[in-house]
Amino acid sequence: MSARRIVITSGKGGVGKTTTTANLGATLAKQGKRVILIDADIGLRNLDLVLGLEKRIVFDLVEVAEGRCQLRQALIKDKRFDSLAILPAAQTREKDAISPSQFASIVELAAETADYVLIDSPAGIETGFRNAVAGANEAIVVTTPEVSAIRDADRVIGKISAAGKPIRLIVNRLRPEMVRSGDMLSVEDVCDVLSVELLGIIPDDEEIIDTTNRGEPVVLGDGNRLGVIYQKIARRLEGELVPFTTFDNQSLLGRLMGALKTG
């Protein structure tokens, strides 16, 4: 049976596509799935850094496309999970070094030996985005609760649904305390605008910055709440109905302030 081929994209940059790809990939691998992550951001690759695998790169995506090596030679096995591997992007080439049909056939090949192929799309809607989408038969759109990110997500959703591929949404970097104070759009607001199926809500967590810099997906840390959230996302991907986490537990300071106001 062939793998599910899912592109992770957003339009706007910096909303967390690469972090989401790495963490979702690690979570699925932890659950015993065979997972291949493909970095489609030719020229500005970063997925290798987020997984701490940058020193192990020998071959890359473009070299596979050009037939200079086999796919299995270019795949880098993760340090922590045997069933997780990445195909890195070329760093010194351009996005048009590979065509959508070449990209799609590499994804097809990867899909033969995996349960999930996750494609980390570059920002924007240019050639790199078109390549990344060409290889997928489903999409996860990542957005943050900001007007500009939502506008870009809406544009990308239009483009992908025109290609007839199912789309699910992850709302990333939610700050519940800002939603409560009316300074940030709520998940409901975001879903109203985009009206696609919600796959997950991920709170803004400072630990992400540090784990990403260290090349350790945050879900692998002990006791981090994001681990549980990614597990739920993975289960929803598998078709399970899993209730969404609510974030109404206030911070100490928030509770103090609330007590002062009401008291």
Next chain:
Amino acid sequence: MHQLQPNPSTSSGQAPSTSPEQAEAQASAATAKRGRAIVLTSGKGGVGKTTTAANLGTALARRGASVVLIDADVGLRNLDIVLGLESRVQHHLLDVLEERASIDDALVADKHSEKLFLLAAAQSREKDEVETAKMQALVSRLCERFDYVLIDSPAGIELGFKNAVAGADEAIVICTPEVAAVRDVDRVVGLLGNRFKPQLIINRLRPHLVRRGKMLSVDDVNGILRLPLLGVIADEPEIIVTTNRGEPLALQTHTATGAAYHAIAARVAGEDVPAPMPAAAKPSFAERLSAFFGGKRR
């Protein structure tokens, strides 16, 4: 990829040929002033290019300079939202490039700053519809009328980036203190070469994380990039709020971040003021409390 070249027409100060009355206006303007065309770019997305463009433009206009902001992110425009001008956009960049609208028709006057104007990107078009030579010519013409032409580049290093850079003669690169952003900026600086004299703004620094060793410091970032530093902006929730509301934080000069943008503008203008740095933020109330009760952080 070939190394990118600064705009030849603005560098030489020669105006491209246009209609007689425009030529006349140019002849008088060209001698009077020559604006600076500066591209804001980063490689990585979401590091704050658009926010920086809006705030730097606002701060420069507050200093009395005439400023035009060009949104070069065709298909994914956002600068209009950040300035709160989205409902006032009538014509866009491609209308001007394809001569369906004049520059004056397309420029949107800012709500808050008298000398600030926006040239919006087309939303339903593609980046490969922009002709590089026409973009260069447009930036040259704008340089005759404005003191500053700030070009907000799209993320990435594809055609949209190349067109944004094509018209510029200087570059400001924006980087966040993250390994991935530093790597992307380093790549962009390589692509730009030396001729754009790239200067650096470090954005979204969280001093308390740097103190705890959980975030790269200014020295870590610039130890790798080694660029002239214009300034450092702290990560403040206010930025999200003001961006959603369409009111750049630089309008609030009494805030630390607003003041930092004004210091950056002064440095861009050539004033010898120190690069703004976020205060070595004092421990928060919660941090002090938790330190008091035994150092548990979460």
